[in-house]
Amino acid sequence: MRIYPASDTPLSERHVQAIWYDSTLRPSTLRTVRGGELRVVDPGVWNLEAGPDFRRAVLEVGRDRRRVEGDVEIHMRPSDWTSHRHSENSDYARVVAHVTWYQGDPPRDLPPRCLSVCLGDFLRARNDFSPDEIDLAAYPYAKLPANACPCERFFGRNPDYGIEVLRAAGRRRLEIKARRLVARIMRTGDPEQVFYEEMLGAFGYAKNTVPFRALAERLPLRELPATEAAAYEALICVAELEVAARHPWRRANVRPNNTPERRMADIAAIFTGGKPRHLGACHFAVLLANVIVPFALARGALREPPPWLPPEGLNATTRLAAFRLFGRDQNPALYATNGVLLQGLEQIHRDHCLSAQPDCAGCGLVQALEADCCKKEKE
Numbered sequence: 001m002r003i004y005p006a007s008d009t010p011l012s013e014r015h016v017q018a019i020w021y022d023s024t025l026r027p028s029t030l031r032t033v034r035g036g037e038l039r040v041v042d043p044g045v046w047n048l049e050a051g052p053d054f055r056r057a058v059l060e061v062g063r064d065r066r067r068v069e070g071d072v073e074i075h076m077r078p079s080d081w082t083s084h085r086h087s088e089n090s091d092y093a094r095v096v097a098h099v100t101w102y103q104g105d106p107p108r109d110l111p112p113r114c115l116s117v118c119l120g121d122f123l124r125a126r127n128d129f130s131p132d133e134i135d136l137a138a139y140p141y142a143k144l145p146a147n148a149c150p151c152e153r154f155f156g157r158n159p160d161y162g163i164e165v166l167r168a169a170g171r172r173r174l175e176i177k178a179r180r181l182v183a184r185i186m187r188t189g190d191p192e193q194v195f196y197e198e199m200l201g202a203f204g205y206a207k208n209t210v211p212f213r214a215l216a217e218r219l220p221l222r223e224l225p226a227t228e229a230a231a232y233e234a235l236i237c238v239a240e241l242e243v244a245a246r247h248p249w250r251r252a253n254v255r256p257n258n259t260p261e262r263r264m265a266d267i268a269a270i271f272t273g274g275k276p277r278h279l280g281a282c283h284f285a286v287l288l289a290n291v292i293v294p295f296a297l298a299r300g301a302l303r304e305p306p307p308w309l310p311p312e313g314l315n316a317t318t319r320l321a322a323f324r325l326f327g328r329d330q331n332p333a334l335y336a337t338n339g340v341l342l343q344g345l346e347q348i349h350r351d352h353c354l355s356a357q358p359d360c361a362g363c364g365l366v367q368a369l370e371a372d373c374c375k376k377e378k379e
Helices: 013-021 151-155 159-188 191-203 209-218 228-243 260-270 281-298 316-326 339-356 364-378
Strands: 037-042 054-061 066-075 095-100 115-118
Touching: 013 054, 013 066, 013 095, 054 095, 151 159, 151 316, 151 364, 159 191, 159 281, 159 316, 159 339, 191 209, 191 260, 191 281, 209 228, 209 260, 228 260, 281 339, 316 339, 339 364
Parallel strands: 066 095, 095 115
Antiparallel strands: 037 054, 054 066
16 A cells, blocks of 8 residues: 655755755756856855845856856756746845756746756766765755865864854954944933834844834834733734734744744733743843843943853854854854853854855954964964
């Protein structure tokens, strides 16, 4: 009896993503469907959020190796681009390469000058290629592009030095947030409203920050009812009538406790003296690092950033930054139990990793580390 339906293909879209990302799987020589030579300098950052599959890829096209930088979208078939209606979504406007497994006519609604690449043409006939040997669970974090990043030279064998750098970067990040709050408070003259807006923005996480900030502006703290039930009803009403039309809630892949309605219930409780019922330890750590501690620094309640904060959990950015800094075999226990170190990973990613790709060329952090090592050797 057949109890499990056979697949039409042994590959999934995630297989194609892994092939594109991993230089040991991806053919060294590629061509576009129009016959142009293509070299992958950097496959891009594997995107685990909404939008294209890879961000900030770097490609070289043609014999003159014309450099192309932008996003990459992966599909099984060329027609998937149109059926998924990506051309109607501005998140896909910077896609420079549409990579598929099967061949077909390039979609007419691709972004201008977007390259079409069929990986399957290069791999289907190879005897040494088997999709069954691809460990999909290893991507994207256990598998990184082949070349080790230069930071690994400094931190891979000396993780204590890396922790020292992370702590300094994390405390700097908290100070930057505090300075931004000082500027806002000076501009508005209303520190309570600034705190309220920052808290609501943090409650939105990355997906719903904009609508929650709009909600804080539409229903300012001074107009929020004094009782928890009334405050919740007011937040729901203003969100539905004045915010949602211009800033729709993003609900895809949102956990039940993170829905806008439950977040508004917690906000109503916090600002009326009640007890939030859906606020877990992880999200409290987010509020602490992103709002409460920076606000305390801005108002002088704290003289300097603390050396430790409760951890808010790893995300795509901190995981990738950690692998770049400490290498493939690093132990997350080094940094995952301290929110200040996680803030440091975020800041290093923002200050250096984003601007130094590809190949970490000209990275300011590497230059600073080399100078520091030279200084220590002379001492």
